[in-house]
Amino acid sequence: MSGTGAAHPVNGAVDTSAHSTVSVLVVDDEELTRTGLRTLLSAKPDLTVVGEAADGSDVLPLVVALRPDVVLMDVRMPTLNGIEATRQLRATLSEPPKVIVITTFEHDEYVYDALEAGADGFIRKRAPSQQIAHAIRLVTAGDSMLFPDAVRRLATGRPVRPEAVTRAAALTRRETEILRLMAQGLSNQQIADGLTVSLETVKTHVGHVLAKLGVENRTQAVILAFQAGLATH
Structure with a gap:
């Protein structure tokens, strides 16, 4: 009711x-x-x-x-x-x-x-x-x-967006790697553990990723990763 x-x-x-x-x-x-x-x-x-x-x-x-x-x-x-x-x-x-x-x-x-x-x-x-x-x-x-499998299903069939590709091109190799790991649903601590770097280093990279992509939060960054073809559909 x-x-x-x-x-x-x-x-x-x-x-x-x-x-x-x-x-x-x-x-x-x-x-x-x-x-x-x-x-x-x-x-x-x-x-x-x-x-x-x-x-x-x-x-x-x-x-x-x-x-x-x-x-x-x-x-x-x-x-x-x-x-x-x-x-x-x-x-x-x-x-x-x-x-x-x-x-x-x-x-x-x-x-x-x-x-x-x-x-x-x-x-x-x-x-x-x-x-x-x-x-x-x-x-x-x-x-x-985020539930990466669910987001992947939601993103399936949606075309790659040229503007997303352009924005993602501004990322460094390490920042692109961080974004891909974010798209897998990993937390900052999990990313830090996997890359054998400090949590603060990951937070700094994530901050740079958000700023360069022009998004407000990591979820929007993950969505843009799918739109740019950086995350596997």
Whole structure:
């Protein structure tokens, strides 16, 4: 059953100023889904659900009011979908929150569009609570929550984009290698371990990759890797 008029702060939200606590805004038009996610996340000591919304049109004002670290964003909503809500956040705010798309089916075409729009990753609604919590912690730390096989399926059949090839050509050999490893779904630490370099070195390379590609986050960089033909379809 879909909820209506459900954009509101959650009463009794704790102070999110502490560095150890990640504040989350839950956005989904299904009241049952919102309630479930709030219950699951509230059980985690380092996560705090500060608000919820039933439609993408409520996201921007709630983000401005509540300043969440992460938005769990449904893609299919009646008035404004999660894709447009994500674009709105990126276009309006100088420091938008991280966005994780929550979806019923990981092969949903809307997921790919949301990632292109700037979402930091995606996860299935029915994923275990530990996996959802892990995704939130990952994107807060600057990593991404990607399922490379699912992204590869979503990218299959899409043509290589000349502008993506041009942007990727600006990368050094090492930066291209880093981008390919990111497209495999590896975290910064996994990349560092595989290349036998420090975590800080990987973070520096990732920062250079994002800057040269002109993207806002590592997920958009991975999408561009597929568009440039650098990741195997």
